Amino acid sequence: MVEKLDTAGWYRRFALVETRGYSPTYDRWCTGISEDPRLLALLEDLPAAKRQPNLLLGAARFHGAPATPYPQFRAFLLDHWSQLRETMLTRSTQTNEAGRCAVLLPALARIAAAEGRPLALLEVGASAGLCLYPDRYGFAYDGGPVLSARAVPDALVMDCATTGHPPLPASLPRVSFRAGIDLNPLQVGNDDDVAWLEALVWPEHTRRRDRLRAAIEEARREPPLLVRGDLTVDLQALIQRAPADAVVVVFHSAVLAYVEESGREAFRDTMLRLTADRSRPVHWLSNEGYGVLPGVEGALQKADGEVDRLFVLAHNGQAVARTGGHGQSLHWLG
Ligand SMILES: C[S@@+](CC[C@H](N)C(=O)[O-])C[C@H]1O[C@@H](n2cnc3c(N)ncnc32)[C@H](O)[C@@H]1O
Structure with a gap:
């Protein structure tokens, strides 16, 4: 509550x-x-x-x-x-944190490997869509070697500290389609939107600011398809646009806290129905603040009043990890 x-x-x-x-x-x-x-x-x-x-x-x-x-x-x-x-x-708070790709990546790679097909990434609450490019960034888990599909500048390397042995991939999954929905999509080509995104990065967070600028540069090469809409209404139409030979992954991070509780529950029920539909399998990754998504299963008890900054990463409604809010840490629940 x-x-x-x-x-x-x-x-x-x-x-x-x-x-x-x-x-x-x-x-x-x-x-x-x-x-x-x-x-x-x-x-x-x-x-x-x-x-x-x-x-x-x-x-x-x-x-x-x-x-x-x-x-x-x-x-x-x-x-x-x-x-x-x-x-x-x-305006509203639309912080877009590409670093969150670091906590999504193991689950994304696992889905791609299990399905043996490229991913169609659909992000709800996408802001400017910077989390739609996990295949374009580099990742350094626990200070180890950079995992990337090609040479990337240092600012595009997402650092992430892990515990609990997450299934770290050996290579990045292939993405054949990427699209997002937002109540107010921000455009990487619009200077005012970019200035707003920069203003949302906290003053001392220099690395995050550098990362934001680098991710915007990267996205400008191939701007994402972003649709203005409400995640509780407009998702199904976007799913129809994904190529038939790709595996659809609907994901979101730091979004549902902005949605009324009844809307969150309706969205959860829609997603659980979609993940159970055998005619067009859909995977659902949710990375939200503790207690934001009602009914996500997992051992998530905490003491009354305990301060808990960690997010909960869930795959198809089951908690799989606790994550740092900006993608800086990943604790796999095993
Ligand atoms: C804090 S930002 C997070 C952006 C991105 N997911 C990330 O992790 O970097 C939340 C975004 O959710 C969007 N949003 C909030 N409620 C929404 C709704 N009902 N439908 C679609 N987008 C929504 C906001 O406009 C905002 O861009």
Whole structure:
């Protein structure tokens, strides 16, 4: 169950759970806001969904907020509030993290090997579609040799620390079709969209920012097919577009938290039905925050109040791994 918090509590929790030890700037900023009645009042003038910490932080960076201590940041927010408000009302958090391919890859390679066919990758909640290119990146698990189909620049090598002996592949699976659905697809060729994607990367995360830029360059060579639509409505039409000789893999990461619980349940039921349909087998990979996808099976008990940043990777509704939110770690459940 996701706990309902007031705005101050939301920012305090975000500082503690999401940013502490991971982004000192955002930790300072969100802690500061959580204790600042004037800023909280401005946020509370926005619709509830638009008060989200990551959205404010992204909007501030988009409009040029430097990584300063809280008092200067506060002054920046007050000086730029009307622009920030506009951006928060028109944009949403669409962080696109190509590094997540590192935690998807073992499962993707296993599916390709078991089916003996190339993959048709369909990503729901694709943002700019940068997770649709696992065959174009390099992967270094536990600091080992780079696994890639060709020479790739260092920025395109996804580092990932593993435990629990995931089935790491010896080669990358072949992808013959890639497409995505998003409520608001971002275009790798659109400078404003690219600036927004960059603003969503947290200030200290230089490697992630370099990776984002390199992945955008790579995607620009062959931009993905991205369809504007709702994952709870428009997926089946996209499945029809996948070539018949490819094995369809529907996947998503860091998406379902944005969908109402009833929508998540309906989507899960659709996916379970599709994976059971023998006329056109579909595989389903879900990489979502703990507790976001109801009914995903696996030993996922945690103590009440325990902070849990790890995602759950599930194949056809069964948990197979716990993963770092940006693809930095993979713990295979065995
Ligand atoms: C945090 S981003 C994650 C992007 C990408 N999956 C990744 O892992 O890098 C979430 C994306 O889901 C999209 N989204 C949210 N609800 C959606 C829905 N009902 N249908 C389609 N896309 C949705 C958002 O627009 C956003 O681009």
